[in-house]
Amino acid sequence: MKGDVHSHGLWEASAPPAPATPALEGEAPAVDAAVVGAGYTGLSAALHLREGGARVAVLEAQDVGFGGSGRNVGLVNAGLWITPQTVLQTAGPVHGPRLLQCLGEAPSLVYTLIDQHGIDCQAQRHGTLHCAVGRQGLRNIETRWRQWKDLGAPVELLDARAIALATGCAAYAGGLRDLRAGTVQPLAYARGLAHAAVGAGAHLYTNSRVTGVQDRQTHWRLQTAQGRIDAKWIIVATDAYTDGPWSALQREQIRLPYFNMATAPLSERLRARILPNGEGAWDTRQVLSSFRLDQAGRLVFGSVGALRGGASHRIHADWGRRALARLFPELGHVTFEYAWYGQIGMTTNALPRFHTLARNTVAIAGYNGRGIAPGTALGRELARLVLGQIDASDLPLPTTTPDHPPFKPAREAFYEYGALAAHAGGGWV
Numbered sequence: 076m077k078g079d080v081h082s083h084g085l086w087e088a089s090a091p092p093a094p095a096t097p098a099l100e101g102e103a104p105a106v107d108a109a110v111v112g113a114g115y116t117g118l119s120a121a122l123h124l125r126e127g128g129a130r131v132a133v134l135e136a137q138d139v140g141f142g143g144s145g146r147n148v149g150l151v152n153a154g155l156w157i158t159p160q161t162v163l164q165t166a167g168p169v170h171g172p173r174l175l176q177c178l179g180e181a182p183s184l185v186y187t188l189i190d191q192h193g194i195d196c197q198a199q200r201h202g203t204l205h206c207a208v209g210r211q212g213l214r215n216i217e218t219r220w221r222q223w224k225d226l227g228a229p230v231e232l233l234d235a236r237a238i239a240l241a242t243g244c245a246a247y248a249g250g251l252r253d254l255r256a257g258t259v260q261p262l263a264y265a266r267g268l269a270h271a272a273v274g275a276g277a278h279l280y281t282n283s284r285v286t287g288v289q290d291r292q293t294h295w296r297l298q299t300a301q302g303r304i305d306a307k308w309i310i311v312a313t314d315a316y317t318d319g320p321w322s323a324l325q326r327e328q329i330r331l332p333y334f335n336m337a338t339a340p341l342s343e344r345l346r347a348r349i350l351p352n353g354e355g356a357w358d359t360r361q362v363l364s365s366f367r368l369d370q371a372g373r374l375v376f377g378s379v380g381a382l383r384g385g386a387s388h389r390i391h392a393d394w395g396r397r398a399l400a401r402l403f404p405e406l407g408h409v410t411f412e413y414a415w416y417g418q419i420g421m422t423t424n425a426l427p428r429f430h431t432l433a434r435n436t437v438a439i440a441g442y443n444g445r446g447i448a449p450g451t452a453l454g455r456e457l458a459r460l461v462l463g464q465i466d467a468s469d470l471p472l473p474t475t476t477p478d479h480p481p482f483k484p485a486r487e488a489f490y491e492y493g494a495l496a497a498h499a500g501g502g503w504v
Contacts, residue, residue: 076138076145081382083145084415085337085373086262091195093139093266094273099280099302106130106278108461109297109306111285111321114144115446116439117312118268119454120461122188125275127462132304133277134297136284140265142316143446146417148335148365148377149264150203150355151182151447153255157425159222165424166473173471174426177456179228181448182255188451189259192274194267197370200257204356206238206247212359213248220251229254242356243349244402250356258355258367261447268451288320290434308461311438312454314446315420321432323477324440328420331490332381333444335365336395336411340372349374349403362497364398373412374399379494382416387495394498419444423480427453429472437461439472 076082108124110117113135124131135141155162155178163171182200189198207213220232231252233241238250273279280299287298294305311317317325341349346368350356355367365377376395382388396409422428422441427449430438437460439453453472459465467474480486 076141081384081388081415082417083262084335085369085375085413086145086260086415088413089369089371090260090263090266094270094279096139096279096281099134099283099299099304101302103132103278103280103302103304104130105294105305106132107306108308108310109134109295109304110310110312111297112142112312112314113139113269113279113281114142114265114312114314115268115450116314116454116457117310118265118272119451120310120312120458121272121277121279122268122275123455123458124461125272125277127458127464129462131277132306133272133279134283134285134299134304135279135281138281139269139279140262142314143417143419144265144450145262146415147261147333147446148355148357148367148375149258149261149447150357150365150367151185151200151257151259152203152445153179153182153228153253153448154223155425155445155449156443158219159226162426165426170471170473175226177452177471178449179226179255181452182257184455185259185264185448185451186257188271189264189267192267192271194264194271196263196267197260198257198264199259199353201353202252202254203256203258204238204241204354205251205253206242206356206358207249208246208359209248215359216249216251223253241350241352241354243351246402247358252354256355258353259447260369264447285319295435307435309436310457310461311432311436314440314442315418317440321438323432324430324438325420326479326483327428327477328422328441329480329483329486329490330418331379331421331444331487332416332494333377333419334380334382334391334414334416335375335377336392337369337373337375337413338406338409339412341368341374345405346372348405362494366402378498379490380416380498381491382414388414390495390499423478427472428475428477429467429470430477431467431474
């Protein structure tokens with residue numbers, strides 16, 4: 076995308092086209108809500124705003140799904156990276172249960188929207204697998220299983236034999252299967268949401284970066300390089316890729332790079348052995364790995380790291396081939412047909428954040444690697460807020476002020492170069 080083969084890789088090559096969209100030029104018709112960012116949160120908000128009768132415009136600086144929505148693994152997970160009990164302890168007795176319920180039900184919302192709007196995004200709902208590495212990983216998995224079971228979630232604890240059958244490899248001590256979850260082609264899902272929002276009457280402007288905003292007391296005026304639009308409300312949905320007037324959203328997140336590489340389509344024999352039920356999977360390592368199949372049978376393998384060309388790309392690719400040889404020796408020599416990466420935005424408490432940035436200006440950001448289902452669900456909640464169906468006090472997240480984590484550049488460098496060193500050394504940290 077934008078001439079960068081390492082931005083969206085396989086997903087751009089295999090996604091149906093986005094709707095035809097203009098740039099914002101001149102003075103556009105005023106709207107009830109301007110949504111900034113055409114990823115999962117913004118497009119879900121726009122769709123639900125239109126369904127509620129609001130006039131809405133989406134302003135995207137690049138193209139639909141340009142940020143994390145078009146680059147991620149494509150796992151439609153319930154909940155967050157942290158355990159349910161940690162969510163309850165961190166979010167508190169009011170917001171914790173709300174957040175767990177909202178995000179526990181979020182995959183169902185994703186698949187309902189896919190069905191309702193006929194979104195062509197390789198949707199599979201066969202669950203996901205969290206794979207335990209060693210005894211410590213197994214204890215982690217068992218803790219998550221107990222906590223989700225106590226909440227009534229449809230999760231299964233798998234022993235070493237069962238996870239070997241589910242994944243096709245013998246590397247794991249056990250695993251957690253979450254039957255609420257599944258996979259999608261992530262960029263195709265984002266583009267499908269865009270088609271749904273436009274079909275519902277939303278105005279979608281791409282290549283329309285917001286460069287300035289003015290409070291006119293009765294409304295906001297948003298300025299782009301070539302146009303402007305007035306709106307009563309602003310929803311900022313740009314997450315870890317935020318710049319411009321609301322760059323505080325990006326500053327409060329520690330960005331962790333994550334890459335994916337895709338093989339050629341596997342043979343029918345290998346497809347029957349590797350992830351035979353079609354789940355997406357990831358492990359409990361500190362520098363984690365993820366793997367899944369796409370509709371064509373390509374094995375998509377990912378880990379922490381940035382593909383910046385040259386040595387970094389070579390190191391991560393060589394590590395990926397070694398790792399796959401250990402997991403699935405029957406693959407033989409692996410050639411990666413596609414490689415791409417993006418940024419995960421991590422908050423200091425591993426929870427998304429809800430902010431009131433100014434009068435009638437709201438944002439949710441910081442998905443901590445769980446963007447598809449949470450972004451869709453929390454975008455809907457922002458729409459309900461703007462429509463007056465709920466108050467801010469009813470949201471599953473408390474209202475907070477963007478913070479500034481200490482040593483942000485150093486911590487981001489640690490993640491990127493620490494992963495590079497781990498992969499260069501061949502270790503499985």
